[in-house]
Amino acid sequence: MVAREAFEINRDPAGRPMLEKPLGLLAELTHRCPLGCPYCSNPLALDPREGELDTATWLRVFREAAELGVLQVHLSGGEPGARRDLVEITAGAHVAGLYTNLITSAVGITDKTLGALTEAGLDHVQISIQDSDAASADHIAGYDGAFARKRALAAEVVRHQLLLTVNAVVHRANIDRIGEMVDLALALGASRIEIAHVQYYGWALKNRASLMPSREQVERAATAVAELRTRHHGRIVIDAVVPDYYARYPKPCVGGWGRRSLNVTPAGKVLPCHAAESITGLEFWNVRERSLADIWANSPAFNTFRGTAWMKEPCASCPRRELDFGGCRCQAFALTGDATATDPVCHLAPNHAQVEELAGVQTDAPYVYRRMASRQRADVLDDDDALSIQRRS
Amino acid sequence: MSDPGILIDAEARPRLPPGVRLVHSEAQGGWVLLAPERVFKADAIAAEIIKRCTGEVTFAQLVDDLANSYTAPREKIRADVATLLRGLADKSCWSCDNGRTRSL
Numbered sequence: 001m002v003a004r005e006a007f008e009i010n011r012d013p014a015g016r017p018m019l020e021k022p023l024g025l026l027a028e029l030t031h032r033c034p035l036g037c038p039y040c041s042n043p044l045a046l047d048p049r050e051g052e053l054d055t056a057t058w059l060r061v062f063r064e065a066a067e068l069g070v071l072q073v074h075l076s077g078g079e080p081g082a083r084r085d086l087v088e089i090t091a092g093a094h095v096a097g098l099y100t101n102l103i104t105s106a107v108g109i110t111d112k113t114l115g116a117l118t119e120a121g122l123d124h125v126q127i128s129i130q131d132s133d134a135a136s137a138d139h140i141a142g143y144d145g146a147f148a149r150k151r152a153l154a155a156e157v158v159r160h161q162l163l164l165t166v167n168a169v170v171h172r173a174n175i176d177r178i179g180e181m182v183d184l185a186l187a188l189g190a191s192r193i194e195i196a197h198v199q200y201y202g203w204a205l206k207n208r209a210s211l212m213p214s215r216e217q218v219e220r221a222a223t224a225v226a227e228l229r230t231r232h233h234g235r236i237v238i239d240a241v242v243p244d245y246y247a248r249y250p251k252p253c254v255g256g257w258g259r260r261s262l263n264v265t266p267a268g269k270v271l272p273c274h275a276a277e278s279i280t281g282l283e284f285w286n287v288r289e290r291s292l293a294d295i296w297a298n299s300p301a302f303n304t305f306r307g308t309a310w311m312k313e314p315c316a317s318c319p320r321r322e323l324d325f326g327g328c329r330c331q332a333f334a335l336t337g338d339a340t341a342t343d344p345v346c347h348l349a350p351n352h353a354q355v356e357e358l359a360g361v362q363t364d365a366p367y368v369y370r371r372m373a374s375r376q377r378a379d380v381l382d383d384d385d386a387l388s389i390q391r392r393s
Numbered sequence: 394m395s396d397p398g399i400l401i402d403a404e405a406r407p408r409l410p411p412g413v414r415l416v417h418s419e420a421q422g423g424w425v426l427l428a429p430e431r432v433f434k435a436d437a438i439a440a441e442i443i444k445r446c447t448g449e450v451t452f453a454q455l456v457d458d459l460a461n462s463y464t465a466p467r468e469k470i471r472a473d474v475a476t477l478l479r480g481l482a483d484k485s486c487w488s489c490d491n492g493r494t495r496s497l
Contacts, residue, residue: 021420021421023421023432024432067420068420069418069421070420071416071421071425071432072430072432097416099414099427101430123414123427124412124429126429161411162411163410163411163412163413165429165430174420191410191429192429192430217467234482239430239486
C-alpha cells in the first residue's frame with residue numbers, strides 16, 4: 001500500500017533512464033504585471049502583449065499536456081489576472097482533466113472573477129505576500145494597496161472553499177518576520193505556506209545585494225521554521241528550503257531537466273524551466289509550430305541537459321547525480337558562463353568560493369523596481385470584463 | 394510526524410479536503426492523488442481506500458467494507474488504512490467530517 005511522492009526514475013532493461021512523462025506545466029499566460037517587485041525572476045526581455053498566445057492555442061496546449069501525462073497546470077505570469085480570457089483558459093484546463101492552480105499577486109483578480117474561476121473548476125489558489133506588515137509589503141511590491149487586496153482576495157478564496165497557499169517571498173528586509181508571516185497565513189485561512197527565499201534570476205540579479213540575507217539571518221530563519229512546523233503541525237503545511245547561496249548541495253532544479261515539468265512562455269516557447277532562456281545557445285521550440293509531445297521528446301533544448309550524460313566532474317561520478325541533477329543549469333550559466341558546470345551552490349563545485357563571496361555582498365541600498373512600459377502593464381479587470389465570458393452551466 | 398500509537402476514532406468520517414483529488418491517469422499508468430504542488434502515486438490498494446474517503450462512511454465502516462471485499466484479516470486492514478490516513482494527514486491531504494483538517 002503506497003501513496004508516494006517523487007516519482008522514481010524509470011529505466012529500460014539495460015538500466016538506462018527512459019523518457020519520463022511530465023507531471024506539471026507552468027503556463028505563463030502573460031508577462032504583464034502591476035507590481036514592481038525587485039526580485040522578479042522573469043527575464044529581462046519580456047514578451048509583449050501583442051505576442052501572447054490566444055485562448056484557443058492555450059486550450060490546445062492543455063489538451064496535449066494532459067495526453068502527455070501532465071496532471072497539474074500552474075496558471076501564472078506575470079499576473080494571470082491581466083488576461084481577459086483567464087476564466088475561459090481555466091475552464092479549458094479543467095475540461096482537459098488538469099488540476100488547476102492559480103498563482104496570483106491578487107492585484108487584478110476581482111471577487112467576481114474569482115467566483116467565475118471557481119465555477120470554471122479552479123482547484124487551488126496561491127497568493128504571494130511580500131511581508132506581514134502592510135507598509136513594508138507595499139514598499140517591497142512597489143504598489144500601494146497591494147497588501148490590502150491580497151487579504152481581501154484570500155478571504156474570498158476561503159469563502160469559495162478553495163484551498164489557499166500563501167507564498168511568502170523572503171529576503172534580507174523581511175526574513176526576520178517568518179513567524180509573523182506564518183501567523184498571517186493562518187489568519188487568512190491558508191492550509192499551506194511556502195517560505196520562498198528569493199532566487200537570483202532575471203530581474204532579481206539587479207537587486208541581489210539589496211535582497212541578500214546574512215548568514216545569521218538564514219540560520220535564525222531555519223531555526224524559526226523548525227519551531228513553527230512543530231507548533232503548527234496539522235494546522236498548516238510549511239514548505240521551506242535553505243536559500244541557494246547558503247546551501248551545501250544545490251536544489252534539484254525542476255526535479256531534473258526535462259524530467260517532470262515544462263514551461264510555456266506567453267509567446268508559446270516551451271522551456272524546461274522558466275529561466276532557461278537566460279542560457280544562450282539553446283534552441284527552443286514553440287507550441288505554435290509543433291505539438292507538445294514532439295517538443296517534449298525532441299526539442300534540442302530539452303535534450304541538451306536531460307539525464308546525466310552531459311555532466312562534467314565532480315557531477316559525473318557523484319553519488320547524488322540523480323538526486324540533484326547537478327543543480328540549476330541557469331545558475332551555473334549565470335555565475336560561471338558554462339551551462340554544463342556544476343551549480344556553484346554545491347560545496348563540491350570548483351567555483352563554490354564565488355558563491356560565498358557573492359553572498360557576502362550585501363547592501364541596504366534602495367531597490368531597482370521593475371517598472372514596465374505602459375503597453376506591458378497589467379490592466380486591472382473591471383467587473384464587466386470579468387463576467388463577459390460565458391459561464392459554464 | 395504523527396504518532397503511530399494514536400488511534401483513529403472509529404466514528405471519524407474521513408474525506409479528502411477541497412483541493413485534493415484522486416484521479417486515474419492513463420498516461421501515468423495508474424491512480425494519482427493531486428494536491429497543491431504535490432502529486433502522490435497511489436497503488437491499487439491505496440486508491441481503493443482513498444476512493445472510500447467520501448465523508449459519508451465512518452472509519453469502522455470503511456474497514457468493514459474493505460474486509461468484506463478483500464480476503465485479509467480485519468485487524469491487518471484496519472492497521473493499513475490507519476497508516477495511510479495518518480500519512481495523508483501529515484501531508485494535509487485528509488480531513489474529518491467537521492471540515493477542518495487536523496492531525497490524528
